[in-house]
Amino acid sequence: MSAAPAHILALRFSALGDVAMTVPVLKQLLAQNPALTITLVSLPFHRPLFENIERLHFYEADIKKDFKGIGGLIRLARKLKNDIRFDAVADLHDVLRTKIIRNFLGPAPLAVIDKGRKEKKELTRPKNKKLRPLKTTFQRYADVFIKLGVPVDISCQTLEIRNQKSDIRNRTSARIGIAPFAKHAAKMYPPDKMKQVVQQLADNSHHTLFLFGSKAEAPVLELWAAEFKNVQVVAGRFTFAGELQLMARMDVMLTMDSANMHLASLYAVPVVSVWGGTHPWLGFYGWGQDPENAVQTDLPCRPSSVFGNKPCPVHGEAGCMQEITPEMIVARITKILDR
Template sequence: MKVAVIRFSSLGDIILTTAVVEALYDNNIKASFITLDNFKILFEEDYRLEKVISVKKDKLKTIKDIKNFAKKLSDFDLILDLHSNLRSLLISIFSGSKTIRYDKKSIQRRLLTKPFFKKFVNLENFSVVDSYLDTLKALKINNLEKYKPKIIISNNDRPNTNIPENFIAIGTGARYKGKIYPYYKEVINLLKKEGFNIVILGSKEDIEKDKNIYKDVLDLRGKLSIRESLYVLSKAKLTISNDSAIAHMSRAVNTKVLMIYGATHPYFGFYPLKDEGDYLFANLPCQPCDLHGKKECKFKNYKCFEEIKPKLVVEKAFNLL
C-alpha cells in the first residue's frame, strides 16, 4: 500500500506527526511525507520514509496551483491528512486518493478561550499526537499508544561547537509574548548554583524578544540549523521550554522536557506524553486566553507566569532528572 502523510507546517506540529511515521514503519509501511520546502530538512536520512515531497508555500496559493500539486499524489492508495485545513482538504480531493483526516478539535479548542463556554468543553484527555495516531485505526494498527514522536539524527548533525557535559537545555522563545516565560534568567541562575551547565537554544528572533542578559551560558540561539539543534537536545539532561517547537524537538530525540504554559493550555493537546516529561500550568480562570498566545494580557500582568516561580520550575525540573 502506498501511503502519504500530509503536514505542511509548523515546525512543532510536523515533529509531532512523526509518531505516525514511526507507527507506519513499525508495521512495514514506508510512507511518503508531504510538507513545505523549509521543513524537509527534518527528514534527511530518514530510513522510515519512501520519499519526501516538498513544495514552496507560494506554489500553493491558487486553486490551479493546488490542482497541479495534487496530480503528483494521484498514485497514492491512502493519504493521511494531518493538517486538516482547507488547503490539505483540496489537495486530497483533487488527488483522487482515499483520505483520512485527523480530528483537530478546532471548535472545542477555541471555545476553551471563551470564559462562558469553557465549562461545557471537555478536552482533559485530548492529545494531538493521539489524534494523529487515531488515523491509523483504519489500517488495523494496534497498540498505538506506544508510538511517540521521533526524529532520526546522527553524528553528521553534530554542530561545530563544544557542547558541555551535564547541561540542561533552555528554550527561551516562542512566537508570541503570551507563551514566553519571563523568568528564565532566575531559573538559569538557580540551575547553575546546583552545578548544571546551561545551553540556550532557539532562533535569532528569540534573542530580539528577550531582554535578559545571560552570563556563563552557551547561547546558541540563531547559530544552529534545526538538525544541529536536535542533536544538542539529544545530549541534554533535560529541556525546559515554553509551549513551543523546542519542547517538541526535545521529545522527538528522547530528552525529557518541562513545558511552561502561560496564555495557552495543556488541553490544547500539545503537552508531553507519559515518560516524555511534565508541565507547569497556573490553571487560572482566565486561562487559556488565546489559542496561540497572541493576545496581550487583558490584566497587563501575565499572572499565569507570575504564579510559576523560578524556584518551582527548578524543583519540578529536579523531579524529572
C-alpha cells in the same frame, strides 16, 4: 471489505511543533504495519525530522515558493499523482491548501483529521468552561490512519531509550537546554523571570546551559550568556539539523508550550515546560513526557487560548504565568537531574 492501503500519501505542512508531533505516530504506525509505506508531503525545512525512518519517504514541497498560490497547489497535486503510486490520502492538516491539493489528487480513499474545534472552544471560553483532558493531537493523527483501515495503537507513550556516547554519570557537568521563546507572547514566561532562572541554574558550576532560539532572538540570549561562564548561545549558530543533534544531547530541556518541547521529546530528552494561557489538556503535550514536568498554576481563566495567540481576557499577555516563580521551574529541573 476493501484491503488496507499499502502506500499512504500524508499531508502536513505547518507549524513546526505540529509537524514534529507526527513523527512518533508515524514511527508507531510503520512499526505495527510492516507492509505499509508512507510518503509525507511537507516543507523542505522539516526534512531532518524524518530522516532514517524505514518505509517513510519525505517529499518536500515549498508551497511558499515553488508551489505558491492556488495554481501552484494544483500543480503540486498533479506532480504528486505522477511521482507517487499511492492508494490512499491522509490529510493531517485540513486547511485550505491541503483541501485544494487533495481535491486534485484523483479518486483515492481519503481520511481527514478531526481537530476537535468544538470541544477546544468549550475548554477555552471565558465562562462555563468544560474542564477535562481532550484527545491528544497524537491520537487525532492516529485516528486518520485508522479511518483508512490501518490499525495503530499509540497508548504506550514512552521516551525511547537514548543512545548517547557519553552518559551523565561519566560527566562532571549536566547539560541543560533552555528555549525561552514561543511564537505568541501569551505562551512566553516573562523574560526578566526567565533570566532569573538562567542565573539560578548557572550558579551551579556543575551545570552547562545552552540557550536555544532563532537568529532574531540571539542578541537577547547573548546578553544573558555574557554574564556567566557556563552559558552558551545556540541560537543562530547551527542549521536545523545541527540544532536537533545538539538538543538530543541535553540532559533536560526547559521550554514553553512550543515546538522545542516536541523536538526534544523526539530525542527522549526530559522536558520541563512552562504553561500560561494554553494548557496540556488541549492535547499538545510532548510525547512521553511526565505530566508532573508541566509547570503551571490553577487559575479560573485557564486555558484562555488554544494556540496562545490571544491574550488572557483577565490577565493579558503572559498574565496566566503570574504565579509561576523562577524557583518553581528550577526545582523541577533539579529534581530531574537528581534522578
